[in-house]
Amino acid sequence: MGESQTTVAVICKALSESIATGAFSAEGRLPSERALSDHFSTTRITLREALGQLEAQGLIYREVRRGWFVSPPRIVYNPLQRSHFHAMAKDQGRDAQTEVIDAKYCVASETVCQKLLLPSGSEVICIRRLRYIDKRPVLYVEHYLNPLYFQGILDADLTTSLTDLYAARYDIHYGRVRFDMVPTLLSEQASRALRVASGSPALFITRTNRDQHDRVIDCDLEYWRYDALHIDVEVN
Structure with a gap:
């Protein structure tokens, strides 16, 4: 040496x-x-x-x-538990905050259209948010919603849980969900939001959600700081 x-x-x-x-x-x-x-x-x-x-x-x-x-302790994330971000943090004695970067209608990418089972070039609702644990930004997420099910949602308080908002305003509850997880490097946009150098490592989770009627309602593209997350799953 x-x-x-x-x-x-x-x-x-x-x-x-x-x-x-x-x-x-x-x-x-x-x-x-x-x-x-x-x-x-x-x-x-x-x-x-x-x-x-x-x-x-x-x-x-x-x-x-x-x-x-x-680095503070990692947040423990079990994809099989249907808990939302704020509840997950609270259960672990941590403080969560959500900041809305922007929210608007946009033409979805080919990948998002396929996830939502929509024709190419479809217009969807796009909500981009930055999520904090104990005042530290740990998650940059892009939510893509099928507008058929969420009319008027852009007028709502989008700093709160979308899970709770879906239930209260639209009587929509999550059913089946599909997760894809891959290690990746942060995009320029995600790096800027998370205040780290461009190209820093991240865990990229794509989550496609169905409702209680088995309709595909939205998909989330989540970029987690790799040092902020602990995936913990127990299967019976």
């Missing part, structure tokens, strides 16, 4: 121990890269290699123009 690799290992071990003992500020911000380089008497390149390894382990994360932070 070369000298720089020895230094990387030493930095990783020291920072891991500091994180474990809660040595950093209340908001979990690490000292600046310059301060850390000085502290470990190393170059910025070697330091960044160590920080990159800790980031890959999910121990720390970087926000563009804000610096490095200790």
Whole structure:
């Protein structure tokens, strides 16, 4: 092992121990890269290699123009439980918020039309939202709704649960659901929303939902920060 690799290992071990003992500020911000380089008497390149390894382990994360932070505990997500985002967070003692980026009618992509079983070039309702856990953005999601079932929904408060809104306003309840999950790199749009570098790793979940009458009603394209999520499924 070369000298720089020895230094990387030493930095990783020291920072891991500091994180474990809660040595950093209340908001979990690490000292600046310059301060850390000085502290470990190393170059910025070697330091960044160590920080990159800790980031890959999910121990720390970087926000563009804000610096490095200790990663909070991951949110546990069981796709088989029909719980919505806010309820899921509350059950785990976490605070959830939802911000609407935009909501409008748009022409759906070929992929979305196929998911919704609609003809090519169909117009759908598109709602883009950013979702936070404990004030940290963790999920960028695009919802595509079949407009036949949700007239007037753009007038509603879309920062709340769509699950609850569907039930209260339209008497529509989720039935069967199909999940597709793949690791991916964040798009420019998703990166900007999540305040991370473009091309950062993510878990991409496509969810296609049917209602109690087995009609395909909507599909969600979810981009999760890879270090924010723990998939936990138990099948009987």
